[in-house]
Amino acid sequence: MASLEKRRYTPAWLILALGTLLSVVAAITVAKWEKEAHRAEFKNQADKLATALQQSIDTNLGMLRATESFYVASEKVDRREFATFVQNFLTRYPGILAFSWSRRVSAAERQSYEQQIRAEGFPNFEIIERGAQGQMVRAQERPEYFPVTYIKARQSQAGALGYDLNSEDSRRIPLEKARDTGKMAATERIKIFTTKQLGFLTFQPIYRRDTDLNTLESSQKNFQGVTTAVFQISDIVKAALVGLQLDHIDFYLLDNSAPAQERFLSFYQSSKKRVIADINHEFSDKTNTGSFCYHNFCTRNLIVADRQWTIFLIPQAEYIGIQSFWRAGVTLFSGLLLTAIVTAYLLSSLHHTSEVEKLVFERTVQAKQLRETLQSLEQNMEMLDLANDSIIIRDLENRINYWNQGAERLYGWKRSECIGQYTHVLLQTIFPQSREEVFREFLAQGYWEGELIHTKRDGTQITVESRWTLQRDDRGNAIAMLEINNDITQRKEAEAAIHQLAAREREKAKQLKQTLKELQKTQTQLIQTEKMSSLGQLVAGVAHEINNPVNFIYGNLAHTDDYIQEILELLHLYQRYYPNPVSEIQDYYENSEIDFLIEDLPKILSSMKIGAERIRQIVLTLRNFSRFDEAEMKAVDIHEGIDNTLLILQNRLKAKPNHPEIEVIKEYGNLPKIECYAGQLNQVFMNIITNAIDAIDTYNEQRSTQEIESNPSIIKISTAVIGEETPENPQRVLIKIADNGPGMTSEAKKRLFDPFFTTKPVGKGTGLGLSISYQIVVEKHGGMLNCESELGQGTEFFMEIPMNQQKKNYHDK
Numbered sequence: 001m002a003s004l005e006k007r008r009y010t011p012a013w014l015i016l017a018l019g020t021l022l023s024v025v026a027a028i029t030v031a032k033w034e035k036e037a038h039r040a041e042f043k044n045q046a047d048k049l050a051t052a053l054q055q056s057i058d059t060n061l062g063m064l065r066a067t068e069s070f071y072v073a074s075e076k077v078d079r080r081e082f083a084t085f086v087q088n089f090l091t092r093y094p095g096i097l098a099f100s101w102s103r104r105v106s107a108a109e110r111q112s113y114e115q116q117i118r119a120e121g122f123p124n125f126e127i128i129e130r131g132a133q134g135q136m137v138r139a140q141e142r143p144e145y146f147p148v149t150y151i152k153a154r155q156s157q158a159g160a161l162g163y164d165l166n167s168e169d170s171r172r173i174p175l176e177k178a179r180d181t182g183k184m185a186a187t188e189r190i191k192i193f194t195t196k197q198l199g200f201l202t203f204q205p206i207y208r209r210d211t212d213l214n215t216l217e218s219s220q221k222n223f224q225g226v227t228t229a230v231f232q233i234s235d236i237v238k239a240a241l242v243g244l245q246l247d248h249i250d251f252y253l254l255d256n257s258a259p260a261q262e263r264f265l266s267f268y269q270s271s272k273k274r275v276i277a278d279i280n281h282e283f284s285d286k287t288n289t290g291s292f293c294y295h296n297f298c299t300r301n302l303i304v305a306d307r308q309w310t311i312f313l314i315p316q317a318e319y320i321g322i323q324s325f326w327r328a329g330v331t332l333f334s335g336l337l338l339t340a341i342v343t344a345y346l347l348s349s350l351h352h353t354s355e356v357e358k359l360v361f362e363r364t365v366q367a368k369q370l371r372e373t374l375q376s377l378e379q380n381m382e383m384l385d386l387a388n389d390s391i392i393i394r395d396l397e398n399r400i401n402y403w404n405q406g407a408e409r410l411y412g413w414k415r416s417e418c419i420g421q422y423t424h425v426l427l428q429t430i431f432p433q434s435r436e437e438v439f440r441e442f443l444a445q446g447y448w449e450g451e452l453i454h455t456k457r458d459g460t461q462i463t464v465e466s467r468w469t470l471q472r473d474d475r476g477n478a479i480a481m482l483e484i485n486n487d488i489t490q491r492k493e494a495e496a497a498i499h500q501l502a503a504r505e506r507e508k509a510k511q512l513k514q515t516l517k518e519l520q521k522t523q524t525q526l527i528q529t530e531k532m533s534s535l536g537q538l539v540a541g542v543a544h545e546i547n548n549p550v551n552f553i554y555g556n557l558a559h560t561d562d563y564i565q566e567i568l569e570l571l572h573l574y575q576r577y578y579p580n581p582v583s584e585i586q587d588y589y590e591n592s593e594i595d596f597l598i599e600d601l602p603k604i605l606s607s608m609k610i611g612a613e614r615i616r617q618i619v620l621t622l623r624n625f626s627r628f629d630e631a632e633m634k635a636v637d638i639h640e641g642i643d644n645t646l647l648i649l650q651n652r653l654k655a656k657p658n659h660p661e662i663e664v665i666k667e668y669g670n671l672p673k674i675e676c677y678a679g680q681l682n683q684v685f686m687n688i689i690t691n692a693i694d695a696i697d698t699y700n701e702q703r704s705t706q707e708i709e710s711n712p713s714i715i716k717i718s719t720a721v722i723g724e725e726t727p728e729n730p731q732r733v734l735i736k737i738a739d740n741g742p743g744m745t746s747e748a749k750k751r752l753f754d755p756f757f758t759t760k761p762v763g764k765g766t767g768l769g770l771s772i773s774y775q776i777v778v779e780k781h782g783g784m785l786n787c788e789s790e791l792g793q794g795t796e797f798f799m800e801i802p803m804n805q806q807k808k809n810y811h812d813k
Contacts, residue, residue, distance in 0.1 A: 016343040023335025030331045043297070045246065046313050050300035052240040053253075053311065055388075057304055060096055060231055061184065063089040064204050067099070067227040069495045071206045074502035076509075077101070079120065082150045090154055095235035097192065097199065098153030102146040102165050103225040110145065117149065122161065129167035139164045146175060146225060153230070155194050165226070171201065177306065178203040179223045180216055186305035188258045189265055191279050192232060198265055198277040199232045202305050233266050234277040246270050248319035252283050257307040265309065270316070283312075292320055390464070390485040393471075396478060398423050410464075410487055412457030423483070428455040443478075446470040451488070462489045550615045557609045564605065568598055633805060635673035638681070638733060642666075642717060645685040652693050653715075660708050662696055667718035674733055675805040680776045684785075687769035688737050688797050689715065694760065695741035695795065702742075715739050721803070731803050732783070738796035744789045752787055781805065 063086075070085050071077055077085075086099040105113045110127060117125040127147045131137040136159060139145060146165040151157050165171040170187055178185035187201045203226040207213060211222040237253060246268070253265040266277040292298070292315055302309040390410045393402035403418040411427065418426065424435070430453035431438050442448035448468040455461050464485040471480040571594070574581075581589070646653070646664060655661035696713045718736045723729060744752075753774040777785040781801050789795035 011346060015346050016339060019339025019342055020336060023332050023339055026335050027329070027332035039292070039297070042249070042292075042313075042315060042319075045244070045249065046298065046300055046311070049240070049244060049246065049251070049313070050302065050311055052244060053237065054302050056095070056236050056240040057302060060093055060229075060236060061202060061305060063093060063096060064099075064202055064227060064229040065184065066491070066494075068204050068206060070498055071224075071227070072209060073495065073498040075209070075506055079150050081505075083152045086152050090152065093239075095231050095233075095239060096229055097155075097195075097232050098151060098157055098160075098230040100148045100151040100157075100160070100228045100230075101225065102228060103149045104223060105145045105147060107141065107143055107145075113147075117162070125162055127164050128162045129164050136163070139167060142166065148228075149225075157194075165203075165228070174201075174306070175203050175226060178205040178226060180219055181205075181306075182207070182213055182219060184305040186307045188262060189233070189255060189279075192230065195232060196278075197232050197234050198279055199230055200304075202229050202231070203227075204229075232277075234275045237266050237268065237275050237277075241268070241275075248316040250314040250316065252312040252314070254283060254310045254312060255307060256301075256310050390487075392423060392483040392485070394423050394481050394483065396481070398481075400426070401480065407485075410456075410462075410485065411454070429453070442468055442470065442481075452485075454485075462487055463492045464488060550612055553608075553612050557605060557612065561602075561605050564601060568601075571598070633675055633677055635675050636678040638671055638674050638676075638719060638735070639668050641678060641682045642685055642719075642735075645682060645689060648686075649689060649693065659697070660700060660713060662693060662713040662715060665714060665716040667716070669718070669720035671719055671721060671733060672803065674801060674803055676781055676801060677776070680780060681801075684773040684776050684799070685737075687773045691769065692737065692739040692741065692795070696739055699742040711740070713740065722800070732800045733803055735799040735801070736796060737799075738794060740794040743791045743793050743795055745791060749787060749789055753785075777801065 066089075067086070074081070082099075082101055089099065090096055103113075105127070114126050127139040127145050128136045129139040139147075144166065148160050148163045148165070151160055165175055170190070174185035174187050182205055184205075185203050187203075189198050189200055191197075192199045205226055206224045207219070208222040208224055211218065213219050213222065233253065248270055250270050251268050253267075254263045255265055256263065264281060264283045266275055267281055267283075268275050293313075298313040298315070300311040300313075302311065388406055390407040391402070391404040392400060392407055394400050400418045400421050400423055403413070403415040407418075408414055413426070423429070429435075432450050432452070438448060438450070447470070448466075450466060452464050452466045453461055454464055465488045466486075467484045469482045469484075470478055471482055473479050653662045653664060692715050696715075700708055700713065716736070716738045720734045721731055722734045723731050753770050755768060755771045774785050777783045777799055782805065783799065783801040785800075786798045787795065788798070
């Protein structure tokens with residue numbers, strides 16, 4: 001009986017045991033679900049962080065991309081326009097420290113490029129690079145340079161002006177990549193010296209307008225330079241963290257494209273709410289997160305230009321430990337209670353209990369699956385709704401299945417009004433090419449990106465940057481299309497405004513071109529005129545100051561000679577009438593060598609007189625050459641001006657060690673006095689004769705002693721009166737200055753009188769002497785200045801000047 005009783009309750013005990021077991025299993029399942037929910041919350045925060053960081057990076061890089069449109073829109077961008085354009089970006093985006101423009105400069109263009117920048121107000125400008133000790137030095141010779149030409153920064157970056165990006169591999173390699181691909185390229189991490197923080201540079205390539213860039217060769221040929229932006233990583237990270245709650249979650253920002261020892265970019269310490277971007281901080285691959293971060297669960301990838309960055313999140317012990325299992329306890333308690341009720345009920349009806357047990361089990365499994373599905377959908381939809389972008393999910397027939405809050409804000413239609421509508425019919429989409437071609441490309445590649453024109457609910461049209469991604473199921477079958485749209489209407493309007501501004505500036509440039517040429521011509525003349533005026537004042541002042549004491553000395557030498565002769569005569573009388581002086585006078589006489597003094601003193605006075613006379617002649621020559629007191633036109637002796645010039649240059653003409661004598665041959669004609677500006681004409685003689693001496697000296701450095709002796713250096717100067725006096729063609733004076741130096745090429749002869757053109761080495765010539773001489777002879781005197789020269793045959797200048805300036809009409813017509 002007892003055995004039967006036991007067997008009678010056996011199903012109930014079995015149900016009790018099974019119910020208890022199921023309750024425990026359900027509690028464990030709910031606990032696991034709670035753990036997964038905690039991980040899902042972490043994943044949501046990680047995705048939000050990655051989205052915010054990517055958006056912050058894209059926004060900052062977009063400002064640099066805008067400079068490409070600026071350069072494409074304008075034929076030429078000067079320093080002021082560049083600074084004006086980028087100033088707004090520096091104000092609005094704290095992560096951007098500086099913008100710069102680096103022009104491509106070949107080795108042949110280096111000298112003219114440096115002179116151009118100096119003329120823009122940077123007198124000490126030169127192309128520089130970083131030396132072995134870290135200091136800035138003049139850049140070494142290389143085929144081409146990319147010096148920083150324009151720069152606009154938050155803090156002074158004057159030391160970076162002229163820095164050659166081609167001098168360091170860390171900048172040269174991404175620069176060449178940008179040049180060859182036509183796309184933005186970024187450097188590895190750099191240390192920003194002004195803030196001591198980590199940053200990076202990005203290069204936007206700029207090509208010549210309206211050129212073919214289909215091949216690598218054409219891209220390299222038409223490459224003009226790069227616009228560069230300097231970004232501070234900590235500021236970009238701080239901008240992305242605004243509005244995010246990362247309690248007890250630290251993260252590293254790493255550069256996967258860099259070597260292992262240089263991957264670290266920044267570290268966020270959640271306990272102190274601070275971003276660390278110190279170059280001495282290191283990242284350890286051995287960071288312990290337990291089993292929480294398996295299978296790259298705690299990493300997210302970012303795209304920065306052509307480089308890939310990684311976010312490595314580190315949940316702290318406080319975060320991992322924040323788990324509550326009250327739902328599991330309720331589930332266990334509920335299961336046990338239900339099991340007890342079922343067991344009690346089974347005591348009265350085993351069959352009914354069996355059915356109830358089966359129903360409870362099935363519903364428990366369904367509830368678990370439903371909760372997991374709902375949780376996943378809620379998390380995904382919440383993340384999409386929080387995004388600022390317009391996000392649309394449509395089926396393969398282009399009917400809308402999902403319309404987020406960003407789309408509601410952008411287009412004006414509510415979600416309920418759009419579900420089931422055909423996307424491009426609702427938005428009246430205008431494609432950049434045919435709709436069939438766009439969809440064919442999208443389905444073939446699974447991705448499409450481009451600009452579309454959409455019509456909003458209020459009827460206004462906007463331009464959006466659209467990105468489409470094809471969604472597939474676990475088997476790889478296409479099931480839906482994800483479309484993300486960003487409004488770029490304001491950016492397109494800004495680009496159009498830039499094009500209009502560039503057109504207006506080009507028109508202004510045409511109008512100012514002629515004026516600029518005249519100003520340049522006047523400027524070169526003023527520079528030389530001011531220099532010669534200062535020199536004339538100096539020479540006249542020095543001559544005046546020397547002349548006064550010399551005249552005093554020279555005038556007193558005659559009286560001194562008379563006095564000394566009288567003293568000597570008196571001494572002779574004493575010697576004649578007092579031949580036996582006292583012993584003291586006799587000793588002094590013998591020690592002082594009076595006989596030698598009587599003989600040598602007149603010679604000394606004669607030498608002093610000759611020297612004083614020589615000084616007077618030199619002072620007179622300087623006054624005659626400068627003509628500072630004769631600024632007006634007057635009749636002068638041309639030969640005197642030539643002789644004065646030769647006297648001043650005598651030191652360069654006479655023989656010295658390692659410097660053979662230059663012989664001057666003068667063949668002067670019978671010239672009357674000529675009406676001219678004497679000081680300016682002396683300047684012409686000085687420029688031409690000095691150039692002849694320079695050419696001969698350079699030529700002699702290349703010749704041997706035997707060659708110099710067989711063909712000595714000569715400068716020949718001849719003058720003559722030419723022409724007959726008529727009202728239409730007055731008589732003129734011809735002046736020839738020839739040398740037997742190396743001569744010059746036909747190309748140099750064509751540009752001989754151009755401003756700033758010179759064949760001399762850097763620092764030995766300005767290129768203004770002959771240009772100013774040409775203006776003095778032709779414009780000031782109505783004359784003519786020509787040059788005949790061939791390589792190896794020497795050079796000869798021909799100068800014609802009207803004898804009477806009142807009749808110089810043969811050049812004025």
